[in-house]
Amino acid sequence: MANLQVLQTEFANLSDFLIALGDEKRQAIIIALLANTCDGLRVTDLTEATNLSRPAVSHHLKILKQAHLIFSRSEGTKNYYYLSHNIQEIDDLKTLLDHVTAIINASGRK
């Protein structure tokens, strides 16, 4: 039924995800990871792909990880970063968008 209280909660829960997706640098990281989902990419790979410094990449990876967009695997000193194959937030965001359009349509018709 999507009342406004539910909507507010959905919005709040998706803030980190939306902020993570909105930044162009992080979009570049996501796209680089999308291009290589087989064995993961390391920080140095991503610095080349994005023209960012290593600490900057590391920082954005942390934000993406907190937003549950990526995860990582360690082999010795090497860390491989992947996109999560099952991103719950994608479905949650679609649900939120559906709720918004439902409310807009309902009030427009009354």
Place this chain on the structure above:
Amino acid sequence: MANLQVLQTEFANLSDFLIALGDEKRQAIIIALLANTCDGLRVTDLTEATNLSRPAVSHHLKILKQAHLIFSRSEGTKNYYYLSHNIQEIDDLKTLLDHVTAIINASGRK
């Protein structure tokens, strides 16, 4: 087919929209507008609904307007703000999310 170039364009075109949606203050404005889509809300209404100052509300309204989320109508000195009833970006964002999941699923299966 959603290759990566297309995806990059889709991402870039939605940056403003995603950034606009990610901020909690703007979420509060959106929710206030969702609660009243009949005759619109004025800046002073929104300052009460959000506990923001008038310049802050004005600033966020500008960002929301640039993201095509809202529009306004003037009656004399009074400006009424509405949610757009037809937000193209919502459909665009859903398309983008579908492309992302399609790519993730395709590579996970290979």
Place this chain on the structure above:
DNA sequence: TTGATTGGTTTAAATTTTTAAACGATTCAT
């Protein structure tokens, strides 16, 4: 016309975000 109301803008300050330099910890090869 005068005074009051509404609300956008500008400037500057405060806050947050982003970045880089330096450092530290761990692993691997020799």
Place this chain on the structure above:
DNA sequence: ATGAATCGTTTAAAAATTTAAACCAATCAA
């Protein structure tokens, strides 16, 4: 062990965002 390589962290600086105070323009009522 020793040296090299990988990469996260911390600190501080730079950049961007957000906010408020003050100001200005336009409209309306008297």
